[in-house]
Amino acid sequence: MSLVIENLSAAVDGKPILNGITLAIPAGEIHAVMGPNGSGKSTLSYVLAGRDGYEVTGGAATFEGRDILAMEPEERAAAGLFLAFQYPVELPGVGNALFLRTALNAIRKHRGEPELDAMQFLKVARERMRTLNMTDEMLRRGVNVGFSGGEKKRNEVLQMALLQPRLAILDETDSGLDIDALKIVADGVNALRGPSFSALVITHYQRLLNYIVPDRVHVLLDGRIATSGGPELAQRLEAEGYATIQAEAA
């Protein structure tokens, strides 16, 4: 098993958001979590990544058998957990190349691999960028500063491609993307697919799932998994909306 979430509850500013989520992703599988606004999708991703202010009030979550909730955010990253942000953060004055290399070396250090110098890094980065149809220009700019929405998301995918996580959580990475950018995101995830890679794709819409075909689809309503199914569940949601599921769940 890659990710196992059991009866997980969490609160923000004392307000309960997640109300007992249970979910398991076997290694090698990609699961989608869909849900309307306010259902707790982003909270789930932040709780799993360990953001301050997201208080776990009950339940457990393990990643490859390790209790991730007890770990610092950077330890979770080192263990192979990657969160593609819904709103990637700007770091003024910090060069993208320096940031990516620092991040990659931090992860490599944890894995016991030698750190890469600037030249070695550039070689690796360029290889990955070629497969993602990105240009060097991306490396020369500040981290997400002055990036368009699409560029920010592509930068997230580039980071994911470089860091080679074992579990990727995509928090509405598709929101605000045109079809070309959507394909790049999907290609980035699909390129990592393999027996030791799992992903949790959080999305509001079904269209990303045309490109990243999930093994399972879970519907999140009011901080709980209301129903689960195969890829066809996403199709059904697209056609009928969340209201039907809501009614069924009630």
Added chain:
Amino acid sequence: MPAVTETLETVQSVTDSGYKWGFETDIEMEFAPKGLNEDIVRFISAKKNEPAWLLEWRLKAYALWQKMEEPTWAAVKYPPIDYQDAYYYAAPVQKVKPKSLDEVDPELLRTYAKLGIPLKEQAILAGVEGAGDSPSDSGRMPIAVDAVFDSVSVATSYKERLAKEGIIFCAISEAVQEYPDLVRQYLGTVVPQGDNFYAALNSAVFTDGSFVYIPKGVRCPMELSTYFRINAKSTGQFERTLIIAEEGSHVSYLEGCTAPMRDENQLHAAVVELVALDDATIKYSTVQNWYPGDAEGRGGIYNFVTKRAQCRGRRSKVSWTQVETGSAITWKYPSCVLLGDDSVGEFYSVAITNNWQQADTGTKMIHVGKRTSSTIVSKGISAGQGQNTYRGLVRVAPTASGARNFTQCDSLLIGDRCGAHTVPYIENRCMTAKVEHEATTSRIAEDQLFYCRQRGLTQEDAVGLIVNGFCREVLKELPMEFAVEAQKLLQISLEGSVG
């Protein structure tokens, strides 16, 4: 958040012992009697075998100082300083010139090694005969170094090579002996003896410092660097640096400073004078890392420094770059008096105050010549209980038609117990001048830290990265080797500031 508390504790233990330059060198020293009076001034002058005019010059400064009062306008707080309770002269005992490194006091060598000065330069600094004649190791760009240990310059490297270009780079005490006319012509012409309380004190008791003279049309082929070190206990350091760039010359000068960790406060009151003639350029970079005191605010250096440049020539340019990470208190305003038409003044500054450090620093840009221009970029970072004030004056005289100034002051706050203050003074008496001022205050945002940590960076590394990004405009002005050092220093200085 237990994790955060733990980080804080780890970091505190690091901060308490984190000043790696805090060692003391056990070396035979010679002191003047404690305290300050005319006899001490005479003692220092006699020790340096100075000509009568310089002794008179010092005594005049001492007389002025006695009538002056310590300035109180800066936003810094400290108990009264007892100027009689300090040594004004301390020097390693000079022995005969060593023939090889084996004969050099090993303690002195060990000190240089700990300070990160390469062996080749160590040999030169230790005064080993002939050590400066061959090129530096590993094809590295050599840096000429002057090392000032408490009150004396212990040695200067690459002197012969520089002399071939007609460049003089030596201790100011040596310049007084060797080039008295040059010293007499320029000393005190930028910062007069009575300029301010600390400058007057310095003028009376200054013990050493560097002297640089770049002849007409010469581009100095290497970075010149002075390393200041306060070692002795209860000793003030009063160095005096004088740099003269003749017509069309160019020089880049670096200074670095450290001191042992002590519970007492030690005074460092330096004066730096720069003179740039027609088409000359002086680039002056400082990485100031005096001992800042411990996490409770005990000890640390009082860094009360007067630095000023005169752009006397047309199209002359002076650029100050400073990274101020150390000192308990910093009181420092490297300034440019832009006399020559079309002359240019620049000030790039990063000042960090962590724990109980206080900094009141900035610049003065005095526009006198036509079409003079100045740029001020100040980055203040406050953490812990640190208080950081930018104080800057832009004055445009009626004569400075077409003058321009651009000022940017950015403050970054880390935590909620520190303070950032911006005090810009703008005095424009010229209708055609253009003066711009921009200021921002920001915090390291929680989402920035989380973003970095999610990518595997530790909290400390994340802070370091974000702060370095914040300071990038200033750091890129530093010479390459210094820039790397400065980046590391910024991170070390801020350890433990987030939690």
